Amino acid sequence: MPEQKVITLICERAADLDSVCTAQGEVKEIDGLHVVKLPCSGMIQPLMIEAAMKSGAAGVIVTGCQIGDCYYREGNRMIRERLLGQRPPGLKKTVDRRRVLALWLSRPQKDRFLAEAKEFVSFVRKLPVEPAAAAKPAAK
Amino acid sequence: MDKTIDVVLVVVGAVVCLAFTGLMPWAELGMNGAFDNWPLWLRWINENLFLPLPNYDQVASMGASWTDYLKKSGAESRYGDYAYSLVMGLAMIGAAIGIAAVGREEAEEKTILPVKK
Amino acid sequence: MYTSIPKGLTDLALTIEKGTNAVISNRYNPFYYHGALPQFYLWVLFLSGLLLFAYYIPTIDNAYFSANLVNAWTSVDYITDKLPMGAVIRGIHRYAGDAMVITIVLHALRVWVTDRYRQYRWIQWVTGIMLLLMVLFVGQTGYYLVWDERSLVLTRMTVSAFDALPVIGPGLKAWFLNGTAITNLTLSNFLFIHIGLSFTLLFGLWMHYVRMTRPVISPPPAINYMLMAVLMLFVFAFPITSGKMADINSAPTSFDIDWFFLFPYWLMAHVDLVTYWVLMIVATILLVLVPLPNLYKAANPIEAAEVVLTKCVGCSLCSFDCPYQAIEMVPAPAGSRFKLLATVKPYRCSACGVCVGACAFDAIDLPNLLDTDVTAQIRALAEAKPSA
Numbered sequence: 189m190p191e192q193k194v195i196t197l198i199c200e201r202a203a204d205l206d207s208v209c210t211a212q213g214e215v216k217e218i219d220g221l222h223v224v225k226l227p228c229s230g231m232i233q234p235l236m237i238e239a240a241m242k243s244g245a246a247g248v249i250v251t252g253c254q255i256g257d258c259y260y261r262e263g264n265r266m267i268r269e270r271l272l273g274q275r276p277p278g279l280k281k282t283v284d285r286r287r288v289l290a291l292w293l294s295r296p297q298k299d300r301f302l303a304e305a306k307e308f309v310s311f312v313r314k315l316p317v318e319p320a321a322a323a324k325p326a327a328k
Numbered sequence: 329m330d331k332t333i334d335v336v337l338v339v340v341g342a343v344v345c346l347a348f349t350g351l352m353p354w355a356e357l358g359m360n361g362a363f364d365n366w367p368l369w370l371r372w373i374n375e376n377l378f379l380p381l382p383n384y385d386q387v388a389s390m391g392a393s394w395t396d397y398l399k400k401s402g403a404e405s406r407y408g409d410y411a412y413s414l415v416m417g418l419a420m421i422g423a424a425i426g427i428a429a430v431g432r433e434e435a436e437e438k439t440i441l442p443v444k445k
Numbered sequence: 446m447y448t449s450i451p452k453g454l455t456d457l458a459l460t461i462e463k464g465t466n467a468v469i470s471n472r473y474n475p476f477y478y479h480g481a482l483p484q485f486y487l488w489v490l491f492l493s494g495l496l497l498f499a500y501y502i503p504t505i506d507n508a509y510f511s512a513n514l515v516n517a518w519t520s521v522d523y524i525t526d527k528l529p530m531g532a533v534i535r536g537i538h539r540y541a542g543d544a545m546v547i548t549i550v551l552h553a554l555r556v557w558v559t560d561r562y563r564q565y566r567w568i569q570w571v572t573g574i575m576l577l578l579m580v581l582f583v584g585q586t587g588y589y590l591v592w593d594e595r596s597l598v599l600t601r602m603t604v605s606a607f608d609a610l611p612v613i614g615p616g617l618k619a620w621f622l623n624g625t626a627i628t629n630l631t632l633s634n635f636l637f638i639h640i641g642l643s644f645t646l647l648f649g650l651w652m653h654y655v656r657m658t659r660p661v662i663s664p665p666p667a668i669n670y671m672l673m674a675v676l677m678l679f680v681f682a683f684p685i686t687s688g689k690m691a692d693i694n695s696a697p698t699s700f701d702i703d704w705f706f707l708f709p710y711w712l713m714a715h716v717d718l719v720t721y722w723v724l725m726i727v728a729t730i731l732l733v734l735v736p737l738p739n740l741y742k743a744a745n746p747i748e749a750a751e752v753v754l755t756k757c758v759g760c761s762l763c764s765f766d767c768p769y770q771a772i773e774m775v776p777a778p779a780g781s782r783f784k785l786l787a788t789v790k791p792y793r794c795s796a797c798g799v800c801v802g803a804c805a806f807d808a809i810d811l812p813n814l815l816d817t818d819v820t821a822q823i824r825a826l827a828e829a830k831p832s833a
Contacts, residue, residue: 231798256477417677
């Protein structure tokens, strides 16, 4: 079975992954982990996470700067609150919450990112293949 | 492992805060905790209701050296006020360490979304 | 990114920050509250100043050898030596002022090192410089109020500096002395400048904050305790003392210098007055112009977000979340199904995309990074077959 992809939506000012990525934005050490850079983690729409899942990604890692430190003042707090459902728009109920991880790491913290990402990638790939079906009985 | 450090810090912070808070009345009495210096109403309560007053004998020598230092630095009177400021500052540092050790747990570098039920 | 800052400095700042986070976590990292630190000290100054104001007497009455002399110097002396906790309040007021200058400078440095001072933030930088100058001047007037020999020297130096200015000099001198010579009225003027200007700081702060949504103006309690404790330790470690009472007939020449507030006087003592003014004015203009060069050759030119008029439903979410108050909700044009319509003020926009993340209707876009493109890229990546 081909390994499922994992997508990282990352703020370009958070953990600096340039040195560990290929030119296409794939993390060298972890197969199938792709990096999509945005100007701020606050730009991430919950819709983007849903789109990734629908297209067959095993999981999504959201990465912003350290909470409290945002170049644009509050972008990372906003996406954090959106993911937790405290600020509209939030994630749809059908999205499997176990397949979303958020990391808040400053520029020099790429090692922490790699360690967490490795663990997360192997975790989501072991989850049952059909996330929507697995989550449905639990969802009201 | 982090947890034990935090617990130790909370305990240390609390002890420091309480110890220096306990010194505040002593400083306010002019670094002299002798019975005659206590306010009248406290002395009355002590004599009539047998409420024990704290005994500051151990810190008397500290008071002398602090007064010497203040005199050398140019302070002219009310040395107890300066001492009050010092012990209150130290108590606040203890409180800050304790509070920060508790609050540090709420800081996050990683958010795992709660599974919806 | 960060191209306008020397690389070593950025790296150093990031390393310090990382270390601080490791020890006390991002929740208490003072680097994430740097703007709130001087604001906290401002409240401390207001409160302690209020207590001092209750006992301060702004006169120079100089029946010099009389026994029951009541003037500025003796009232400060009374506060320090007789009033319960007077010395502590006075010390806190003095050291909070010093601490405010330090924290303002750190704030400015951090903002500069992290590249957060230019383009759409120019107004914060310029008002910040103005606020720093005001704080310095307010602090200096505080040194006049004590009315010891140092105050007398400082007053005379200030008068001669004003005198050296063409056209506006005589007016400034008369305003400063509240007359033509040092009298009782001079001290009441100093007190008015000291208190009046410090309240004007609030107006400056309003301009400093006006374009920011939810400005961070109070540090967490643990940091407040720490900031306050530092002052109280200094009160004990370096008790505040006055010099000798000023005698208007004497001509004292030297004094202890407080490097946080009185450095202009050091400069004044070492160069002639024309050079002094040229240096001060040029330095101020240069500081104000710091954001300028990058306005014109910015590394990341800003293309403001654009509202897709046909899709906007007027839900206001983007305008709530915009960190720079760049989105205004206006009444929707006639014939629309909705009441409101979002409009972007391009000169305030930072192109951060927070509004894109806030929009559930795909109705706002960054022109050079469409969210549809990002979503398409994500889909393509997720569907791609693994490379063999």
